[in-house]
Amino acid sequence: MYGTPHIVSDVMTTTVAAVGRRAPFKELVEMMQDWQVSAVPVIEGEGLVVGVVSEADMLPKEELRDDPAEEYRQLRPPADMAKGEAITAGDLMTSPAVTVRANATLAEAARTMARARVKRLPVVDETGLLEGVVSRADLLKVFLRDDQEIEEEVRREIVARLFPPPDSAVELRVEDGVVTVIGQIRDTSLVPVAARLVRAVEGVVDVRFDLAPGRRTAEA
Numbered sequence: 001m002y003g004t005p006h007i008v009s010d011v012m013t014t015t016v017a018a019v020g021r022r023a024p025f026k027e028l029v030e031m032m033q034d035w036q037v038s039a040v041p042v043i044e045g046e047g048l049v050v051g052v053v054s055e056a057d058m059l060p061k062e063e064l065r066d067d068p069a070e071e072y073r074q075l076r077p078p079a080d081m082a083k084g085e086a087i088t089a090g091d092l093m094t095s096p097a098v099t100v101r102a103n104a105t106l107a108e109a110a111r112t113m114a115r116a117r118v119k120r121l122p123v124v125d126e127t128g129l130l131e132g133v134v135s136r137a138d139l140l141k142v143f144l145r146d147d148q149e150i151e152e153e154v155r156r157e158i159v160a161r162l163f164p165p166p167d168s169a170v171e172l173r174v175e176d177g178v179v180t181v182i183g184q185i186r187d188t189s190l191v192p193v194a195a196r197l198v199r200a201v202e203g204v205v206d207v208r209f210d211l212a213p214g215r216r217t218a219e220a
Contacts, residue, residue: 008109009102011141012123012132018043021090026054028089034206041122042093047129049122051093060084099124102131122130123206145203147174158197162190179206184212
């Protein structure tokens with residue numbers, strides 16, 4: 001395996017705003033504004049996640065308030081009408097909640113967000129208890145990784161294995177997360193493999209190659 005992928009627990013927020021089923025509508029609005037979040041988990045008992053209330057769940061109330069006409073009610077889906085008339089988190093929430101485990105990779109969390117079309121995921125343990133929250137912004141934190149750290153991993157885990165000397169002579173440059181591989185290699189068929197592996201390294205934005213076939217001599 002080339003490197004160790006970051007997992008959700010590396011980037012998640014552990015101080016989380018959460019509410020119970022009975023939390024009133026106004027409290028939800030105030031909490032989202034105070035915490036500057038777009039959704040909050042709904043919990044019960046010792047922290048079991050039973051749902052999530054998002055801004056999207058709450059907007060039907062504004063639509064209903066602005067246009068209470070019977071025509072509007074007839075055109076809206078029953079679920080939207082129910083949310084538009086809801087006054088507590090238990091009635092507003094989307095359930096079951098889409099969640100992720102702390103040991104999931106960032107790629108897995110990103111796929112879960114994309115499929116569910118959500119911006120934040122509650123992080124739960126094996127029993128479903130809330131451990132934290134991971135957001136889209138959290139998943140992007142890996143791109144803040146230092147260029148030198150990226151270079152060292154690519155050199156150690158990929159270049160040293162695919163293009164070892166003396167058959168190859170390769171240099172690396174990393175700038176703003178973009179990896180450039182320069183030099184001569186014996187087997188150019190390995191370039192697509194190297195590209196795939198380099199792009200999988202945490203923090204890599206892109207990879208470019210400036211390679212020539214052949215073996216560099218000692219005098220070169």
